[in-house]
Amino acid sequence: MAGFDKVVSSYEEAMAGLEDNMTIIAGGFGLCGIPENLIAEIKRKGSKGLTVVSNNCGVDDFGLGVLLPDRQISKIVASYVGENAEFERQMMSGELEVVLTPQGTLAEKMRAGGAGIPAFFTATGYGTPVAEGKEEREFNGRHYILEEAIKGDFAIVKAWKADRYGNLVFRKTARNFNPLAATAGKITVVEVEEIVEPGELDPDHIHTPGIYVDRLIQGTFEKRIEQRTIRQK
DSSP, X not given: OOTTOOBOSOHHXXXXXXXXXXXXXXXXXXXXXXXXXXXXXXXXXXXXXXXXXXXXXXXXXXXGGGGTTTTOEEEEEESOOOSOHHHHHHHHHTSSEEEEOOHHHHHHHHHHHHHTOOEEEESTTXXXXXXXXXXXXEETTEEEEEEEOOOEEEEEEEEEEEETTOOEEOOGGXXXXXXXXXXXXXXXEEEEEEEEOTTOSOGGGOSBOGGGOSEEEEOOOOOOOSOOOOOOO
C-alpha cells in the first residue's frame, strides 16, 4: 500500500497480523453481505481462541460457520443462532461461550465503538436476563440498562464497490451491519466486487468514507441464499 491507496493483492496480505485470541467484528446479516472470502482466509490461517462479534454465525458449511468445527471461535456475541446446527450444539453443550444480544443493541455497540463512545443506556432488555449484572438507571420515569461499546482487533466487511482510497458503497440489504462494523475495528479489512479509481464514485453515494478502511481487496463471491422458498406447482 502506498499513501492513500488501500488495495492489497492477496487475502493473505489482507488478514496479515491476525493472531490467536483476537476479537473480530464481522459485517453481514444471515448470509447477506458477508465477507465470505475473508472468513475463508481466517479458516485457512487456523487462528484459534477468537472472539467474534456478528449478527449471527452463518450456516454449518458457509460464512462464519466454517470456523466452528475446528473450534477457532471461543466466544461469539450475536443476536440469533439461525440455521446453524453446529452453533446450536456447541452453545447448548457449553463448548462455545455465546452472548446473545438484542439486534439493535448489537448494532449500537458497534456504532458506539467506532464513534469513541464507551457505553450507552438503552431500555432494550431491562427486566430480562439481558440486564443481569448491568448498571440500571431511570430517566423520565423509564428504566434503562448500561451497555458497553465494542471494538475489534479486526473488522471484516463486504461492500459492493470502492475506490482505491477505501471509500465504500454498499448495495441494498448488504448495507446491514457492514457500515457499523467498518468503523469499529483497529484494522478494518474490506472485500468488494469492484474497485474504481478515486473520483469515480459520486460523493453523495458513499456510505462509508475511506478514513475507516485500512485494507481493500477485490474478490469474487458465491452469494449463497440461506433459505430458498419457491412456490409449488
